[in-house]
Amino acid sequence: MPVNRAERVSAKSVLRAARRKIEKAGSDTPYLDALLLLSSTMGVTREELYARAHDTMTDTAVRRFESLLERRLRGEPIAYILGRQEFYGLSFTVDRRVLVPRPDSELLVDVALRLLSKRSAPRVHDSCTGSGCIGIALAHERPDAFVSLSDVSADSLEIALENAGRILDHTIPIVESDLLDRFKTNEALWPPELRDRYGPPFDMITCNPPYLTTWDMQVLRGEIRASSHSEEVGPAAAERVPATEPALALDGGSDGLDIVRRLIRTSLATMSKNGYILIEAADAQSQQIELLLRTAGFTETFIERDLSGMRRVIGGVA
Ligand code: GLN
Numbered sequence: 051m052p053v054n055r056a057e058r059v060s061a062k063s064v065l066r067a068a069r070r071k072i073e074k075a076g077s078d079t080p081y082l083d084a085l086l087l088l089s090s091t092m093g094v095t096r097e098e099l100y101a102r103a104h105d106t107m108t109d110t111a112v113r114r115f116e117s118l119l120e121r122r123l124r125g126e127p128i129a130y131i132l133g134r135q136e137f138y139g140l141s142f143t144v145d146r147r148v149l150v151p152r153p154d155s156e157l158l159v160d161v162a163l164r165l166l167s168k169r170s171a172p173r174v175h176d177s178c179t180g181s182g183c184i185g186i187a188l189a190h191e192r193p194d195a196f197v198s199l200s201d202v203s204a205d206s207l208e209i210a211l212e213n214a215g216r217i218l219d220h221t222i223p224i225v226e227s228d229l230l231d232r233f234k235t236n237e238a239l240w241p242p243e244l245r246d247r248y249g250p251p252f253d254m255i256t257c258n259p260p261y262l263t264t265w266d267m268q269v270l271r272g273e274i275r276a277s278s279h280s281e282e283v284g285p286a287a288a289e290r291v292p293a294t295e296p297a298l299a300l301d302g303g304s305d306g307l308d309i310v311r312r313l314i315r316t317s318l319a320t321m322s323k324n325g326y327i328l329i330e331a332a333d334a335q336s337q338q339i340e341l342l343l344r345t346a347g348f349t350e351t352f353i354e355r356d357l358s359g360m361r362r363v364i365g366g367v368a
Contacts, residue, residue: 062103075123091115138187147205149299151183172253182210196247200227251322258330263306321368336361
């Protein structure tokens with residue numbers, strides 16, 4: 051216990067004790083984690099918490115905080131504990147059914163918006179949508195676009211649906227589909243009035259597929275040690291991912307590209323001429339993905355780097 055319940059404790063002392071414990075448990079951001087958990091417990095913003103640092107906490111509040119802290123100490127991501135994660139300036143609901151939206155993926159949204167800037171009312175599809183963060187951010191930034199979302203996980207679609215309903219002021223189609231399988235034809239998918247606007251041919255497909263390698267997944271499960279490998283696609287990727295996230299959203303097979311290969315093979319048939327495909331992947335996979343795109347018949351390909359200089363988004367023109 052970080053505090054002695056017999057005494058009245060201040061928010062500040064609870065914060066300090068929690069910070070030490072979280073640090074010991076191996077978090078890179080112990081102070082921020084503690085601040086977020088405590089401000090959530092007290093129902094105040096982080097800024098308000100500073101002003102209330104000397105407030106005495108009630109026993110109930112301390113107990114509530116400790117149960118959140120316990121979850122963090124067991125390695126659960128803050129986003130799952132708080133039930134939300136910021137992405138592209140929007141607040142997304144998240145839980146164990148979906149991957150926590152990463153700042154890395156904001157690059158994909160940036161690139162998509164740039165490429166779509168000269169096209170009006172584009173048809174955009176976000177495959178492997180998970181929480182919906184990429185597609186919903188695009189739909190939010192471009193209300194004229196006809197954005198649809200899909201995922202193979204029915205569980206994740208419940209979250210995407212919740213996020214779309216809360217964040218957007220228009221309804222968008224959300225479909226259960228293994229990659230683009232259900233989009234081979236537009237006929238069976240939805241009523242004629244939607245067919246005119248949503249579905250193939252897509253002017254853009256976005257996808258943050260599962261792309262971790264079998265090796266990464268073994269590191270995640272604690273079966274092998276991360277230090278036995280040194281490429282970015284290895285430990286740098288895997289160490290960031292807490293074991294509580296769904297394997298379905300992460301596991302890309304032996305070289306991490308099983309899903310990417312299948313996506314690329316099936317995407318052209320659903321795209322309009324000069325449409326774009328944008329795929330997120332790890333730095334070390336980017337050149338191979340470019341090659342896969344060219345082999346599949348994409349006319350132009352390109353790679354975009356994230357803020358840390360990593361090749362992160364691979365694109366192709368249909
Ligand atoms: N970007 C994630 C990571 O932290 C991997 C996500 C994915 O497989 N799509 O490595």
